[in-house]
Amino acid sequence: MNKGSFLSFFTANNSVIMAAILIIIIPISLYFYLQQETESSIRDSIFEQQKRNQIDASKAIATHVESDIELIASRLQALASSPSIMDWDATSNATRTLLNDYYKIINSSTPVDRLFLNDRSGVSVLEIAPLNTTNYTGVNFSFRDWINQTKNTLSPVISDIYLGLDGKNRIAMTYPIIIKNSSGLFYNGLVGVVIPVNEFFNFYGNIHDIQSQYLSVLDDKSTIVVHPIPSLVGKPFFESFTQNLTGYNNDLNTLIRTVTSGQPQTLIYDFVNGERLNTGYPVFINGSPKYAVFIVTPTASIYSTVDDIIEKERLQMLALIIGIIAAVLLLIWYLNKVNTTLDKAVRKRTIELEDVNTKLEVANKQIKIHDDMQKEFINMAAHELRNPVQSLLGFSDILRKLNARNKDNDIAHQYKDAIEAISRSSKRLKRLVDIIFDVSQLDNNLLVLNEQSFDLKNTIQNLVNNYQALNILSLNYKREISNNDSSLTKKHIIDFDYSDYPPSSNYVRGDESYLTQVLTNLIDNAIEFTQSESKVKIKIIRNIHKDKVIVTISDNGYGIHPDVLPLLFTKYVKKSKGGAGLSLYISKKIIEAHGGEIWAKNNEDGIGATFGFSLPLEKN
Template sequence: MVGVEIPSVDFFARYGNVYNIDSKFLVAYDRNFNYISTPRTNFLGTTLFSDEVQRFFNFNDIQNKYYQNVFDGRLFGGYAIYDFGTGERLNTGYSVSVDGKSKYFVFIITPTASVYSDIDETLSAERSKFFLLIAGITAAIVILVLFLVKLNSILNEQIKRRTKDLEESNKRLKIANEQLNIHDRMQKEFINIAAHELRTPTQAISGNLELIKMNYVPSIFQTSSSGQIGIRGELERLVKDEDRLHDYSYALVSTYRNAQRLEKLVNDILDTSRIESNRLELHKESFNLNEKIQNVIKDIHNKPNLSPHHDNSSTPIDIIFELQEDPITVSADKVRIFEVLSNLINNALKFSNGKPITISAKRFQKNEIGSIKSNHNNELIDTENTREDKDEKMVVVVSVRDRGKGIDSDILPRLFTKFTTKSDQGTGLGLYIAKSIIVAHGGNIWAENNKDGKGATFYFTVPLTK
């Protein structure tokens, strides 16, 4: 390539020149080690190992050894790093073969600063990529952690909600179980009470009839014609003997009284069943409540089995009806109101200790009921419907007051619940039924011990006819 033109300006613009420490350039030699291409044109045709060239490169041993190894074919490629006074360079050389023989040698000289800069840029780029990767991974981890925290929070909330629901369910189950136990206990109590209440009048009826059969009118139990004829003679003999006639009359009255007791027990059981199944029916009509109270009092006085005497005393207990307003017209079920009045008055008679019973009925506005209660005793037993509507609806308040020993504090809070009684007789259903009837009419019922410590007073309200 001797005589070939020096590389163009564009070439050196690309590769720079040997004088610029920051530039890269290319040098070529022939097989005699003469320059055939170099940015330093005064070296063209001159051998690398001439004094002129060596002085320029300061007789650099590293450079000379590397060039010699490439020229001799001991190295193909490789590199050498050296500084001949103008800055450190990286030299890489290759032989160019023609017909299998090395004809030319090409060397690329690159400033190490440029290499280091490229390395730094590469490292910086890789470092940036690495940091971006780390940042991405970190961000992903943060997002994952936040997601896990959120998921954990959601799961905790769900667990808390499920736990709360489970606790509520357990509470409801516990309450239901307690209610079932209470119901079971009440059923057993009712069965025991009902069995006792059924057995007592049944035995009395059976005993009285057996006594009549054996001692007084045995023929009455015979179905034959001879038995019918014998009845007249036995009755004639019975009438002539006053003592036997008295005992016979007592047996009949006792039988009647116990039969009524059985009837009341059966009716109470039926009413309780209707109330429990929400089948209590009312047949309302307008009537004067004062007349109904007076009819109940008359009925009690006229019944031999419920004669208003205390401890079988011959002295009747006074039942005083304080007539304050007349008429007092209500729209209600006559039979059911009669039943409530009878129950309350008979209870008062039972615990009156022979002292008078006082009954009253008076009109009030519905929103005045609360003040009526507060003006009496604080220990009031009320029904579930004790709403004090602030309207102008009128009601009648009926009170039944006795002068007995009062209501036992043990049963005062549950006075109107089923099977509540301190008496040796009765099922404890009467006040429960009375409450249910009054509530069904839209009224209230409650009770209190009298302030003077003598007896108790029961109250109930019924809406007046508009």
């Protein structure tokens, strides 16, 4: 889109300009509003996730430290129980080889400075240490508390942090060598390892850089074992030196006491140089809390990470909104051009449609006039034809009776067929006139119902009895079918099956004569379209839940053609070559005038059809 066409687009239609401005302003304003509302919750959510991760990390480190210390203790126990150590063969090559093997095994998983063997006086008699390191064989270490504690308790000991002779902070782990004889148990020395503190805990996390997340460890006496500030290592946390540095922070002091006593704890607190997130977890040795592991994170680093994530999301969302706005503006421009083209086509088409509508209005008026004239003619014809038809019926009946009295007369015999034809044609003409009259009354809403209360079940039963009586008298039901110029007679044996479920009275209020006409129409249809050896079934169902009675009439005939079925109850729709196609239309109008419904369908087994109607039950 060139610049000229773009400017012409915006200057062509003020409403388009306003729409474009709104499309730009509303999404961006909504974006900034929602961004401010959601960023706080997002920040809190990410921070909480970081907090949970740090708690899990503290627990994992504590578990790992506990496992490593217990593993060293179990190996010292195995070493102290070995035969060469128990026999105190301290200077033999076998003992040295044994200590050397255990040193390699322990050092493969945990960094240790040396593995040593002391006699009962605390003198080092054998040690394994890296080359080029000071050898302390022959040195008396009885001045160390952990040496005497091992001797006095006859139990393994983990020492407090101490400053080695070389100036490095260490902890020692010892296991007593106990001899058992007839006099009882007596102390015969110990085996132990010296663990450099920094190397040991550096494996689990950062212990040097205080500006980022770091690891701090305290022992069960609240002495600082590991910390990025070297001057704090070895200092009791609750003494003045450390408390001056922490500002006597009561929240932090409570955290330290809680974790060193054996309970995990998390705290966010203000420190001298910023806010901190501190998660602590105890390390249990032999069922007692020996160390407390703390992961400390400056919250500024967490928020910095969170802000980076939010900033990336913000830029992505803003880019998406700008892209959508550009696409929408382009779409508006395109639609405006299309709309201009369509507007011209619509105006042209509107003019054409107005001309067509004018012609249609004239045509509709002419059709209405023609329809009114047709109805008026049908109504008049129905009225005017009733009297002459009645006369024809009367005179044809007189002729039949006269001819019957003179049946032996040749003249009477000669005109017998003609008189019968006149009688039949008069009756058919009367039926047609009656149908036309009924249609005229229904179309003009002039149907007058002679309403009364009657039992529909009895009405149907009487009608069925009439059909059955005709069957009994003639044995066969006959009807004439017009086929070109010939007249054929097709015989039907009718077997009516009448069902009433549940057995009860079915009182309705309506015109019994008109409803009988509906039943007759439906039964005649069933008879007309059934095969030889046909069967017509009539069923009454009383639906007490909907306060109505349902009547169905089924046959085993040819069924209803799918093209005819949707139009079955409209005027002049026929299923055969005979008839005017009005009986079902009249039946529908009569049922609806009684507040009911009528329907038809083909049977599910593919044989024959079922017609049915419903009527409201009379309310008590």
